[in-house]
Amino acid sequence: MMPIGHYLFLSLALLLIGAVGVITRRNVIIVLMSIELILNAVNINLVAFSRFYGDVAGQVFALFIIADAAAEAAVGLGIMIAFFRNRETVLADEMDLLKW
Amino acid sequence: MVMQRCQFALGGALVSAPDFFLTHLWLIPLFPLIGAAAMFFFGRRMSKEAVNLFCVGSVFLSFLFALGAVLTLFWLPSDQRFYQQILYQWVTPGAMPTAAGMVNFVADWGYLLDPLSCVMVLVVTFVGFLIHVYSIGYMAHEGGYYRFFGYLNLFMFSMLTLILANNLLMLFVGWEGVGLCSYLLIGFYFLKKSAADAGKKAFIVNRIGDTGFVLGLLLVSATFGTVRFTTQGLSDPSGFTGIVQTLGTMMAQHQFAYGAPIFTAMALLLFVGATGKSAQIPLYVWLPDAMEGPTPVSALIHAATMVTAGVYMVARMSAIYQLSPVAMDVVAIIGATTAIFAATMAVVQTDIKKVLAYSTVSQLGYMFLALGVGAFASGVFHLMTHAFFKALLFLGAGSVIHSLSGEQDIRKMGGLLNTIPATSRPFWIATLAIAGVPGLSGFFSKDEILGHAFNRIAMLDRYLGLWVVGLITAGLTAFYMFRLLFEVFYGRSRVPVEVEGHIHESPKSMTIPLWILAFFSIVSGWLALPVLWGEESPFEKFLEPSLRGVETDTGRIVFAHHGLLVELVLMGSSVVFAGLGIYLAYKFYLENPKLHTRVSAAWPRLHSLLVHKYYVDEIYDALFVNRVKDLSTALGLFDANVIDGVGVDGAGWLARLLSRISIWWDKWVVDGLVNFLGWLPKFLSMPVRMFQTGVFSTYAVFILIGLAVLLGYYSHHVQVFVRNLH
Numbered sequence: 150m151m152p153i154g155h156y157l158f159l160s161l162a163l164l165l166i167g168a169v170g171v172i173t174r175r176n177v178i179i180v181l182m183s184i185e186l187i188l189n190a191v192n193i194n195l196v197a198f199s200r201f202y203g204d205v206a207g208q209v210f211a212l213f214i215i216a217d218a219a220a221e222a223a224v225g226l227g228i229m230i231a232f233f234r235n236r237e238t239v240l241a242d243e244m245d246l247l248k249w
Numbered sequence: 250m251v252m253q254r255c256q257f258a259l260g261g262a263l264v265s266a267p268d269f270f271l272t273h274l275w276l277i278p279l280f281p282l283i284g285a286a287a288m289f290f291f292g293r294r295m296s297k298e299a300v301n302l303f304c305v306g307s308v309f310l311s312f313l314f315a316l317g318a319v320l321t322l323f324w325l326p327s328d329q330r331f332y333q334q335i336l337y338q339w340v341t342p343g344a345m346p347t348a349a350g351m352v353n354f355v356a357d358w359g360y361l362l363d364p365l366s367c368v369m370v371l372v373v374t375f376v377g378f379l380i381h382v383y384s385i386g387y388m389a390h391e392g393g394y395y396r397f398f399g400y401l402n403l404f405m406f407s408m409l410t411l412i413l414a415n416n417l418l419m420l421f422v423g424w425e426g427v428g429l430c431s432y433l434l435i436g437f438y439f440l441k442k443s444a445a446d447a448g449k450k451a452f453i454v455n456r457i458g459d460t461g462f463v464l465g466l467l468l469v470s471a472t473f474g475t476v477r478f479t480t481q482g483l484s485d486p487s488g489f490t491g492i493v494q495t496l497g498t499m500m501a502q503h504q505f506a507y508g509a510p511i512f513t514a515m516a517l518l519l520f521v522g523a524t525g526k527s528a529q530i531p532l533y534v535w536l537p538d539a540m541e542g543p544t545p546v547s548a549l550i551h552a553a554t555m556v557t558a559g560v561y562m563v564a565r566m567s568a569i570y571q572l573s574p575v576a577m578d579v580v581a582i583i584g585a586t587t588a589i590f591a592a593t594m595a596v597v598q599t600d601i602k603k604v605l606a607y608s609t610v611s612q613l614g615y616m617f618l619a620l621g622v623g624a625f626a627s628g629v630f631h632l633m634t635h636a637f638f639k640a641l642l643f644l645g646a647g648s649v650i651h652s653l654s655g656e657q658d659i660r661k662m663g664g665l666l667n668t669i670p671a672t673s674r675p676f677w678i679a680t681l682a683i684a685g686v687p688g689l690s691g692f693f694s695k696d697e698i699l700g701h702a703f704n705r706i707a708m709l710d711r712y713l714g715l716w717v718v719g720l721i722t723a724g725l726t727a728f729y730m731f732r733l734l735f736e737v738f739y740g741r742s743r744v745p746v747e748v749e750g751h752i753h754e755s756p757k758s759m760t761i762p763l764w765i766l767a768f769f770s771i772v773s774g775w776l777a778l779p780v781l782w783g784e785e786s787p788f789e790k791f792l793e794p795s796l797r798g799v800e801t802d803t804g805r806i807v808f809a810h811h812g813l814l815v816e817l818v819l820m821g822s823s824v825v826f827a828g829l830g831i832y833l834a835y836k837f838y839l840e841n842p843k844l845h846t847r848v849s850a851a852w853p854r855l856h857s858l859l860v861h862k863y864y865v866d867e868i869y870d871a872l873f874v875n876r877v878k879d880l881s882t883a884l885g886l887f888d889a890n891v892i893d894g895v896g897v898d899g900a901g902w903l904a905r906l907l908s909r910i911s912i913w914w915d916k917w918v919v920d921g922l923v924n925f926l927g928w929l930p931k932f933l934s935m936p937v938r939m940f941q942t943g944v945f946s947t948y949a950v951f952i953l954i955g956l957a958v959l960l961g962y963y964s965h966h967v968q969v970f971v972r973n974l975h
Contacts, residue, residue, distance in 0.1 A: 153974055171949045180946075201974070241946050248943030 156197035163190035175240045181225045188218045270317030271332045274360045277314050277370065278413060280307040281405035288399025297394055304398035305381045308405055312374035319367045328794055330367075331482030333415050335359035340418065345474060348504070348511075352474030352490065361415035361478060365795035368629060369412040369561055372636045376553045377405050379762040383644050384545040386758035387651060397437060397543065404430035408554050412561065417466055417476040417492075420562065424462065424526065427555045428455045434550060435542040447538040454535040458525015465518030469569075472511060473499075478565060481794075493568045497799045500572075508574055516569050516576030519562065520583075527559030528610045529617060530587045534866060536610055540602040544647030547602060552609050552643050553636040560616045560632050564625045568798040571623070581621020581702075585718040588614030590863075592725035596732070597849075597859040600657050601646045604733050608683070609639055611722060615698055618719060622712065624701035624808070625796040626789040631698055634690035634773050638682040641766035645676035648755040648763065649737060654748055659733065664742035668752050671760040673738045675767035680734045682770040684727035685827040687820070690774030692827075695723055697777055697786065700819050704808045720826050727830030735838040780816070 163186050170183025192211040199207025233239055284307035292300060322330045340356035347354075362370070381401060388397055407426025414420040428451075436448030470476050473495040480486035480494050499505050505512070523529065528536035539551045550556070563570060563580065570576055588611045595607035612635050619628035650657055652669050666673045682689040685696070699719050705712040742749065754760070776788040837845040849856040858864070940951070960967060 168949070168953055172946050172953065242944050244945070245943030248941060 153197055153201045156193060160190045160194040160197070163187070163193065175242055177229055177239045177241050177244075180241060181222060181229075184225075185218060185222065188214055188221075268321065270314055270321050271362065272334070273314060274318055274332065274334050274362055274413065275336060277311045277318070277374070278360075278406050278409035280310045280314075281402040281409065283307060284402035285399050285406060288395050288402065292395030292399055295395055297389075300395045300398050301385055304402045305378070305385065307402060308374065308378045308381050311405065311409065312378045315370045315374045318362055319371055322362060322364075322367060327790070330364055330794060331479070332362045333359060333479075333482035334361075335415070335483070345470075347470075347474035348472045348499075350474075354470065354474060356416050356418040356476050358419060359415040359477075360413040361482060362413065363479075363482065363795045364792045365561070365564060365629065366412050368633055368792065370409065372633050373405070373408050373412060373554050376636050376640050376766070377408075377549060379765055380545050380549040380553075380640065380644065383548075383647070383759050383762040384543075386756040387545055387647055388543065389756075391543070393437070397434075400430055400433045400437070401546075401549070404434070404550060404555070408558075411558055415477055415479075417469060417478070417566075420565070421462065421466060424522070424558060424562075425459070427550070427558060428452065428459070428526070431455075431539070431550050431555055434546040435539045437543055437546065438541070441541070444541040447535075447541040451535040451539050454532050455525045458522045458532050461518045461521025461525075462523075465515055465520075465522065468511070468515050468518060472515070492566075493799065496568055496572075500799050505572075507572055509572070512569055512573040513575045516566070516573045517579060519566055519569075520576065520580055523559030523563055523617075524583065525559075526562075527556050527613045527617070528587075529559070529583050529614060530590060533587060533591065533610050534869060537603050537606040537862075540600070540606050544602065544643060544650060547606070548640045548643030548647065551606065553640040556609060556613055557616070557632045557636065560613065560620065560628055563617070563620050564629050564796060567620075567625045567796045570620070571798040577621050577623060579621070580617050581712075581715055584614045584617025584619075584621050585715045585722075586614070587611065588618060588722040589718050589725065590614075592722050592729065593859060594862050595729040596725065597856065599660055601649065601659050601662070601733065601737065602643070602657055604659070604729060605639070605642050605646055608642075608726065608729065611726065612639065612683070615695065615719070615722065618715060619698040619701065622698075622702045622705045622715065624698060626786070626792040627694065627697040627701050629792060630777065630786070630788050631694035634682070634694040634770070637766055637773050638679040638689075638691055638770040641675055641679040641763060641770055642683065644759070644763055644766065645672055645679060648672040648759050649676075651755050651759070652752050653744060654751050656744070656748060659736040661743050661745060661748075662737045663740045663744065664738070665744075665752075666738040669754050671754055672763065675760075675763040676738070677734065678767040679770050680730045682774075684730050684831060685723050685823055686831075687824055689771050690769070692823075693774030693777040693780070696820055696823055697780065699723070699823055700780075700816070701808060703819055720822060723823050724826035724830040727827040728834050729830075731831045731834035732838050735834060739839055740842055781820075 167183045167186030167190060170186065171180050174180055174183065192214055195207040195211045195214070199205060199211070229239055232244070236243070238244075281304075284304045287303050288295075288300065295303070318332075322332060335357040337358055338355055339358040340354075342354055344351050345354040381398070384397065384401065388394055391397070404427060407423045407430055409423070411420055411423025411427060414423055432448045432452040435451050436445050438444045439448070466476070469492065473490075473492050475490040475492060475495060477489065477491045478493065479491040480489045481491070483489055500507075525532045536551060536556065540547055542551070570580070591607045591610035591614060595604050595611060598604045598607060612631070616628045616631050616635070619625070619631060649662065649665065649669070649672060652665070652672065653662065656662065678689070682691040685692045699716060702712060702716040702719055706716060744752070777786040780786050837848070861867070940947075942948075
C-alpha cells in the first residue's frame with residue numbers, strides 16, 4: 150500500500166496549482182476551473198484519509214463535495230453569463246463594483 | 250303738572266296723548282337718518298319715486314313731529330317751555346377736577362326742546378322740506394339722484410342733532426356732521442376739479458374754526474364740569490348739572506366776577522368755531538366757493554340752515570357771552586365788519602349764486618352784530634326771516650339757472666320777467682324782503698337789529714360806528730339785490746341765441762316751494778309787528794326764557810324802550826337807506842345800463858379791488874396756504890431723505906450686512922464643523938479601505954495569506970499530526 154504522504158503531496162500540489170490559478174488568472178472561467186482543482190485536492194485528501202483510517206465517512210463527504218462542486222459550477226457559470234450580458238466581459242480585474 | 254306727565258311718559262310705557270310729540274322728540278332726527286341709511290344701503294337699486302318717498306317723506310315726518318312738539322310746548326306757560334329727554338349717558342369718564350370742584354362729568358345723548366330750539370327746528374324742518382321738494386324737480390336730470398338725497402337727509406339728521414342737542418358735546422357732533430355733509434354736497438360734482446377743491450376748502454377752513462370750538466368746549470367742561478346746557482325741562486332736575494345753573498351758582502358765590510377773563514376766553518374760542526361755520530371774517534372765504542354745489546344745497550346748507558349754526562351756538566351759549574363785554578364787542582365788530590365787507594364784494598359779482606353767497610355772508614354778519622350788541626333774540630329773528638327769503642332767493646336763482654340750461658352769469662341774462670313768471674315773481678318778493686322794504690320780513694328783523702344797536706349808543710358811544718355800518722350795509726344790500734333783480738329779469742335780453750330757444754319755466758315741484766317761501770318771506774316778520782307801537786316783540790318774549798342768562802349785579806345788558814318817535818325815526822332812516830340803494834340800482838342798471846360801466850371805468854383800481862374780492866384769497870394763499878405747502882414740501886423731503894433714506898433704507902442696509910455676516914458664519918463655522926466631523930472618519934479610515942479592492946483575486950490572496958498564517962501558527966500541531974501518520 151502506498152504511504153499516505155504521496156496522496157497528501159498530490160493533494161497539496163493540486164491545491165497550490167488551483168490557488169495560484171484563482172489568484173493569477175484574469176479569466177473567470179479559468180478561475181472557476183481552478184476552484185474545481187482545489188475541490189478535487191480536498192476530495193483526494195478526504196478519500197486518502199478515509200482509506201488510511203478505514204472509515205467510509207471520508208468517501209461519503211467526497212461524494213457530497215462532488216455534488217456540491219457541480220452545483221457551484223452551475224451557479225458560477227450562470228452568474229458569469231448574467232454578468233457577461235451586462236458588462237460584456239469575463240475578466241476578473243474588471244469586476245470591481247464592490248470597491249471601497 | 251306737565252313735568253309729572255313727562256316723567257310718567259318717560260318712566261312708564263304709557264304715553265299720554267298730549268305729550269306724544271314731546272316724548273317722541275327723538276324721532277325728529279331719526280327719520281332723516283333712516284332715509285339716509287336707506288339711500289346708503291339700497292339707494293342704488295331704488296327708483297326715483299322710491300327715493301322721493303323715502304327722503305322727502307322722512308323730512309316731512311320730521312316737520313310734522315317738530316310742529317307737534319313745538320305746539321305742545323307752546324301751550325305751556327312761558328317759563329315752563331322746556332322739555333329735555335335724556336336717552337342714555339353717552340360719555341361717562343367719571344370724576345373730573347374742575348373749577349367747580351370734583352364733579353362727575355357726564356355727556357348725555359339727549360334732546361332739549363326750548364324756545365330757541367323750537368324756532369330752529371321749525372325753520373330747519375320746514376325750509377328743509379320745501380328744499381327737498383324743490384330738489385325733486387331740480388335734480389331730475391342729474392346723475393347720482395339717490396346719493397344727493399342721501400346726503401341731504403344725512404345733513405338733516407346732523408342739523409337736527411345740532412339743534413336739539415341738550416349739551417355742547419352732542420352739539421359738536423351735529424356741528425361736525427353738517428360740516429361733513431357740506432363737504433360732500435359741495436363736492437357733489439366731484440369730477441369737476443373746482444367743485445372738489447371747493448369742498449376741500451370748505452372742510453379745511455371749517456377745521457380751523459373747529460380747533461377753536463374744541464378748545465372752547467374743553468374750557469367749558471373744565472370750568473363748569475358739565476356740558477349740559479341747562480337742567481330745565483328735566484322731569485327731576487336734582488342730581489343733574491347744567492352750564493346755566495352752575496354759572497349761576499358760581500356768580501352767586503362770587504367765584505368769578507362779571508367780565509372775568511375765563512368767560513372771555515371761552516366765548517372767543519367758541520366764536521372762532523362760529524366764524525368758521527357761519528363764514529365770518531377771517532374764515533368766510535369758503536362760502537363763496539361753496540357755490541360749486543348744486544343750488545338746492547346752496548339754499549339749504551349755505552344760506553338757510555348750516556351757516557346759521559354759529560349764530561345758534563352763540564345764542565345757545567348767551568349766558569357766557571353776556572358775562573364778557575370784551576367777547577361781545579369782538580362778536581359785534583366782526584359781525585359788522587363782515588356785513589359791510591361782504592356787501593361791497595356782492596356789488597360787483599357777476600355770478601348769480603356768488604352775489605347771493607356774499608349776501609349770505611353779509612346777512613350772517615348782521616346776525617352776529619345783533620348777538621354782539623346783546624340782542625340775541627333779534628339775531629335769531631333775523632336768522633329765521635333770512636332763512637326764508639335767502640332760501641327763496643337761492644331757489645329762485647336755481648330756477649333761473651335751470652331755465653337757462655345751466656347759465657349762471659348775470660351778464661348773459663336779462664329780460665326774463667315775463668318769460669318765467671312763476672320764478673320771477675317770488676324772486677321779486679324775496680328781493681323786497683332782503684332789501685328791507687317795509688311790510689316784509691327783512692324790514693322787521695333788520696330794523697330790530699339796528700334798533701338795538703342804536704339803543705346801545707345811549708350807553709356807549711362806540712356803538713355809533715356799529716349802527717352806522719349797519720345802516721350803510723342795509724343800503725348796500727338793497728343796492729346789490731336790486732342790481733341782481735334788474736340784471737336778471739329786466740332790460741334787454743342778453744341770453745345767447747342757442748340758449749334762448751330752450752328757455753322754459755321750471756316744473757311745479759320747483760315753483761310751488763318758491764311761492765310758499767315767498768308767503769313766509771312776507772309774514773314771518775309780522776311776529777315783531779307790535780314793536781311798531783312800542784310794545785315788546787312777541788318773538789323776543791317767546792325766546793326770553795332761553796336767552797335769559799344768569800342774574801348778575803352788574804353789567805346786565807338792558808335795552809331801554811325808546812319812544813314811538815325814536816322808533817319811527819329809526820325805521821325811517823333804514824327805509825331811506827334801503828330806498829337810496831334801490832334808487833341807485835335803478836339808475837345804474839335799469840334806466841341807464843351804461844352808467845355802471847362808466848363808473849367802474851372811472852375808478853378802475855377800486856373796481857378791480859372789489860372784483861378780486863380784496864385779494865383776500867391771494868393774501869391767504871401767500872400767508873398761509875403756500876406756507877403750509879412749503880412746510881409740507883420740507884416735511885416731504887425730510888421724510889424721503891431722512892426717514893426713508895437714513896431710517897428705512899439704513900435699516901435695510903444694516904439687515905443685509907448682518908445677514909451676510911450670518912451667512913459667512915453659517916457656511917464656514919457651523920457647516921464647517923459638521924463637514925469636519927464627516928471628513929475625520931473618512932480620513933482615518935483611509936488605510937483600512939485600501940484592502941477592499943472589489944477584485945475577488947485580491948481577496949483570494951488574503952484568504953491564502955490567512956491560511957498560511959493559520960498553518961504557520963499551528964505548525965507544531967501539524968508536525969505532530971504528520972509524524973503520527975507513520
